[in-house]
Amino acid sequence: MNRRKVLLTGATSGVGFAVAMRLLADPDNFSVYATGRAPDKLWELQSEGAEAIPADVTNMDNMKKVLERIGEPDIVIFSAGVGLFEAAHLLPEESIRMMMETNVIAPIALTKCILPQMMERQKGHLIYIGSQAGKVATPKSSVYAATKHALIGYTNALRMEVAEYGIDVSVIHPGPIDTPFIDAADQTGKYRSSLGKHLLQVDKVAETIVKTIKKPVREINLPGIMGVTSKLYAVAPSLVERLGRKYFMKK
Numbered sequence: 442m443n444r445r446k447v448l449l450t451g452a453t454s455g456v457g458f459a460v461a462m463r464l465l466a467d468p469d470n471f472s473v474y475a476t477g478r479a480p481d482k483l484w485e486l487q488s489e490g491a492e493a494i495p496a497d498v499t500n501m502d503n504m505k506k507v508l509e510r511i512g513e514p515d516i517v518i519f520s521a522g523v524g525l526f527e528a529a530h531l532l533p534e535e536s537i538r539m540m541m542e543t544n545v546i547a548p549i550a551l552t553k554c555i556l557p558q559m560m561e562r563q564k565g566h567l568i569y570i571g572s573q574a575g576k577v578a579t580p581k582s583s584v585y586a587a588t589k590h591a592l593i594g595y596t597n598a599l600r601m602e603v604a605e606y607g608i609d610v611s612v613i614h615p616g617p618i619d620t621p622f623i624d625a626a627d628q629t630g631k632y633r634s635s636l637g638k639h640l641l642q643v644d645k646v647a648e649t650i651v652k653t654i655k656k657p658v659r660e661i662n663l664p665g666i667m668g669v670t671s672k673l674y675a676v677a678p679s680l681v682e683r684l685g686r687k688y689f690m691k692k
Contacts, residue, residue, distance in 0.1 A: 451521030453477025459647035544588035
């Protein structure tokens with residue numbers, strides 16, 4: 442009866458999968474409802490004790506059926522996300538729409554569906570996976586950065602709106618993570634080679650998210666130094682852009 446019900450989107454890859462596995466290792470405290478599109482990963486999560494549900498987060502009819510199936514979640518982790526790193530004038534229109542729909546519209550629409558129940562119960566925790574790109578944009582990430590900028594603006598307003606209802610809003614802002622997302626977003630491999638050892642490990646990010654569930658905070662920057670970088674960018678943007686450009690503009 443004391444177990445909290447967790448809805449996790451994007452649970453079939455990268456950080457989402459790692460978070461799901463960590464929560465499943467604590468069955469006394471969490472019931473995990475995992476959504477995603479990779480059948481093999483859904484099967485693996487199901488075998489570990491999750492309620493694994495195939496779903497496309499950009500299809501709200503699909504997601505409403507998920508909510509009808511699981512009932513009222515106590516915690517929602519918005520981990521689904523896509524990206525494509527390319528010069529602005531070369532980005533395919535289909536990729537632009539997909540990034541906007543998956544990274545911005547989908548979490549906003551899902552939040553809208555979930556909020557009334559949380560407001561009525563006067564409790565709940567919404568955790569969004571942002572990105573340092575939402576604070577400091579880099580070359581070839583124009584649209585991806587725009588989606589994360591939008592998420593920051595949305596969650597900052599949302600946090601103030603729901604505070605009186607006892608609902609926590611947390612945003613995790615990781616830097617680049619060593620996951621297949623990097624390879625899918627930049628198929629040239631130059632992004633990965635430029636960052637090298639600076640890539641975050643999945644387990645570190647997943648551990649931070651689980652800690653945030655247990656002790657809600659406003660936001661977390663990963664690694665911690667990134668919080669300093671974003672503050673520096675606010676006061677000296679030209680300097681940060683000049684220093685950072687070399688990592689992302691390799692030929």
